[in-house]
Amino acid sequence: xxxxxDLFDNxxxxxxxxxxxxxxxxxxxxxxxxxxxxxxxxxxxxxGCDGSDIVYSLVDLMFDFEPxxxxxxxxxxSNHPLFTYEIIYERNLCSHALLAYHMFSDDGSLxxxxxxxxxxxxxxxxxxxxxxxxxxxxxxxSQDKPGGLHLFSVSQDLSYVIEAxxxxxxxxxxxxxxxxxxxxxxxxxxxxxxxxxxxYILSSKSSSPGFPRxxxxxxxxxxxxxxxxxxxxxxxxxxxxxxxxxxxKLIAPTLGxxxxxxxxxxxxELLWEFPLxxxxxxKNPISATGEVFFNDTSPYLDAISLETGERKFRLSSSIGxxxxxxxxxxxxxxxxxxxxxxxKAGERTFDIFxxxxxxxxxxxxxxxxxxxHEVFITHDFSNMVYRSGSSLRFYYWDITNQEKLPxxxxxxxxxxxxxxxxxxxAFKTEEYLTICPFKTLENCKRLDIPFxxxxxxxxxxxxxxxxxRNKHEQALSDNESELDLKLFNVKTNxxxxxxxxxxxxxxxxxxxxxxxxxxxxxxxxxxxNDPNNHELHIWNSKTGAPLGSFNVPISARELWFTPDGSxxxxxxxxxxxxxxxxxxxx
Amino acid sequence: MKxxxxxxxxxxxxxxxxxxxLAIPTNATFHTSEPEPSPxxxxxxxxxxxxxxxxxxxxxxxxxxNPTKPELVYSxxxxxFFYDFINKTSTPFTEYLPRPADPSWKSYNVAFSxxxxxxxxxxxxxxxx
Numbered sequence: 001x002x003x004x005x006d007l008f009d010n011x012x013x014x015x016x017x018x019x020x021x022x023x024x025x026x027x028x029x030x031x032x033x034x035x036x037x038x039x040x041x042x043x044x045x046x047x048g049c050d051g052s053d054i055v056y057s058l059v060d061l062m063f064d065f066e067p068x069x070x071x072x073x074x075x076x077x078s079n080h081p082l083f084t085y086e087i088i089y090e091r092n093l094c095s096h097a098l099l100a101y102h103m104f105s106d107d108g109s110l111x112x113x114x115x116x117x118x119x120x121x122x123x124x125x126x127x128x129x130x131x132x133x134x135x136x137x138x139x140x141x142s143q144d145k146p147g148g149l150h151l152f153s154v155s156q157d158l159s160y161v162i163e164a165x166x167x168x169x170x171x172x173x174x175x176x177x178x179x180x181x182x183x184x185x186x187x188x189x190x191x192x193x194x195x196x197x198x199x200y201i202l203s204s205k206s207s208s209p210g211f212p213r214x215x216x217x218x219x220x221x222x223x224x225x226x227x228x229x230x231x232x233x234x235x236x237x238x239x240x241x242x243x244x245x246x247x248x249k250l251i252a253p254t255l256g257x258x259x260x261x262x263x264x265x266x267x268x269e270l271l272w273e274f275p276l277x278x279x280x281x282x283k284n285p286i287s288a289t290g291e292v293f294f295n296d297t298s299p300y301l302d303a304i305s306l307e308t309g310e311r312k313f314r315l316s317s318s319i320g321x322x323x324x325x326x327x328x329x330x331x332x333x334x335x336x337x338x339x340x341x342x343x344k345a346g347e348r349t350f351d352i353f354x355x356x357x358x359x360x361x362x363x364x365x366x367x368x369x370x371x372x373h374e375v376f377i378t379h380d381f382s383n384m385v386y387r388s389g390s391s392l393r394f395y396y397w398d399i400t401n402q403e404k405l406p407x408x409x410x411x412x413x414x415x416x417x418x419x420x421x422x423x424x425x426a427f428k429t430e431e432y433l434t435i436c437p438f439k440t441l442e443n444c445k446r447l448d449i450p451f452x453x454x455x456x457x458x459x460x461x462x463x464x465x466x467x468x469r470n471k472h473e474q475a476l477s478d479n480e481s482e483l484d485l486k487l488f489n490v491k492t493n494x495x496x497x498x499x500x501x502x503x504x505x506x507x508x509x510x511x512x513x514x515x516x517x518x519x520x521x522x523x524x525x526x527x528x529n530d531p532n533n534h535e536l537h538i539w540n541s542k543t544g545a546p547l548g549s550f551n552v553p554i555s556a557r558e559l560w561f562t563p564d565g566s567x568x569x570x571x572x573x574x575x576x577x578x579x580x581x582x583x584x585x586x
Numbered sequence: 587m588k589x590x591x592x593x594x595x596x597x598x599x600x601x602x603x604x605x606x607x608l609a610i611p612t613n614a615t616f617h618t619s620e621p622e623p624s625p626x627x628x629x630x631x632x633x634x635x636x637x638x639x640x641x642x643x644x645x646x647x648x649x650x651x652n653p654t655k656p657e658l659v660y661s662x663x664x665x666x667f668f669y670d671f672i673n674k675t676s677t678p679f680t681e682y683l684p685r686p687a688d689p690s691w692k693s694y695n696v697a698f699s700x701x702x703x704x705x706x707x708x709x710x711x712x713x714x715x
Binding site: 002014027029030031035262277278279309522538561564577578580 | 627628629631635640643651653679695697700701705706709
């Protein structure tokens with residue numbers, strides 16, 4: 001349901017609109033320039049689009065409607081001003097290739113740009129009279145040229161349309177063509193976005209590699225007015241739906257997604273910011289001191305105080321790319337002794353920052369001809385470690401001497417886990433795990449995986465290893481559950497079965513999301529999930545006894561202990577929940 | 587037997603995240619109070635564990651700029667709010683009360699009319715609540 005409130009009349013609700021088909025599929029709302037119509041963009045679910053589609057619905061709000069007293073009861077929906085409106089036009093556009101696009105032209109017409117959902121791959125611009133719902137004019141792009149052209153935008157005065165190739169920017173430049181005749185007017189080097197209800201045009205240069213992309217404001221003659229250079233930068237790719245234009249101001253998320261910015265589009269200056277703080281994790285995001293959470297705000301990495309939420313500093317990659325998040329090697333390495341911070345900044349590069357200030361100091365790179373992946377650094381910060389090509393073999397790179405070091409061998413399997421301080425590494429095969437000193441990868445220890453179990457996580461120094469039942473390998477009997485857990489003591493080669501927590505739900509739909517050992521290794525915690533319950537479960541990892549459980553948010557997916565073991569940090573839906581024992585003063 | 591087991595276990599259960607405990611400020615302010623030092627978490631003090639605080643802002647579903655003044659209207663799971671860019675404060679749109687009057691109503695899209703007079707809010711009923 002859409003409610004419209006009159007903010008000039010005590011916030012009174014004056015309209016209540018229910019779309020009979022798209023009630024739960026509305027993507028966005030926008031008033032027409034005359035304020036008398038509402039444009040709804042809805043997810044259509046059409047089968048004719050081979051993907052997602054948008055249905056635009058134009059609603060006449062009928063603000064001037066007066067019920068006729070001689071008609072039926074005024075409480076009937078059809079006769080009550082609150083429920084009186086009319087959907088006067090609808091059009092389905094496919095949006096799987098590029099977003100469908102809409103604008104209001106200078107004469108107040110609604111203009112829709114995109115693939116007609118009925119005639120597949122037929123790009124059209126249609127202008128619609130918002131008072132009558134009648135289609136006024138139409139432009140259809142020819143699809144007989146190689147490269148696949150699409151309509152990208154249309155000028156607000158409806159004098160020209162913008163055609164671009166799917167292969168842009170490697171293809172010929174963007175072409176401006178006459179709306180009525182289709183004749184080429186001129187070419188332009190960059191993408192053009194006409195900004196709704198303004199005299200301004202946004203252009204983006206996508207040919208430059210990496211980020212930031214260059215955004216400029218043009219006038220209607222396509223002459224440059226200004227360039228967006230203010231920090232934080234504008235986050236704007238091709239997702240026009242994230243841009244809002246109001247009163248010649250542009251509203252969009254800032255790069256890094258930690259605020260919503262408002263820019264003056266006649267000067268490109270950032271006017272205001274609405275601060276946000278949304279958390280996303282890298283591997284082991286909590287600093288050794290427990291004071292900082294390294295927040296993945298791609299392309300940046302923000303050092304956020306875990307006590308106050310304040311940003312201590314923001315790190316940018318020296319090579320102009322995003323720090324690689326969600327990768328196996330996306331760690332922050334703290335060299336406490338030398339007060340340095342090492343972060344992988346590219347395929348073969350580490351940026352080194354001052355640990356206190358976040359100031360960039362220098363970069364170190366591996367010199368190799370092949371593509372590199374899984375690039376790590378040893379705990380003494382002397383060697384970078386990497387794999388190249390499709391090989392599972394590791395290679396070491398001496399940072400000081402800038403040379404490749406020979407290795408005797410690399411254990412079989414994939415990387416399973418690093419110990420807390422990167423002194424040890426564990427590899428996993430189907431049958432066994434191998435624990436090695438990361439410095440040399442020699443004198444390794446093999447641990448066989450018990451049949452019917454899966455290894456889940458080591459404790460910080462690899463003294464304990466958690467297994468859970470693997471129902472795919474061995475069918476479970478009536479008294480067995482996939483939730484059954486077993487602890488292996490690496491030093492004594494002995495197993496401890498963790499006592500079961502209550503079966504809160506049918507086990508087919510219940511599972512543990514993730515686990516963590518406390519730094520002192522006497523606690524094991526797990527995020528448990530079933531359709532009705534989302535909990536943190538706790539065990540004594542020395543006795544195997546369950547100690548309790550707590551409700552957690554539905555979106556909880558990750559958790560960590562702080563290095564001093566005084567807190568548990570749960571990440572759920574971009575918010576950190578910090579659990580601990582409150583200090584009580586006498 | 588299962589029920590008894592559940593009851594026994596429940597005795598040891600400390601419900602840390604009640605629905606009210608999860609509510610965090612929705613006005614995009616952050617935790618600023620001085621944190622207290624906490625003892626190390628051990629098996630012996632599990633019953634004392636508490637949610638100490640939370641950091642972060644709830645996901646913003648949609649936003650729109652007021653055309654007449656420096657104000658942003660935004661929606662999140664708690665409802666619709668106005669953010670004053672000058673005073674840097676958020677206030678709820680109280681005439682629209684999905685919460686606490688009826689938490690099953692969620693707000694999503696928002697739009698201002700060009701003259702700033704009308705505010706459109708799309709809300710849906712969450713039948714899972």
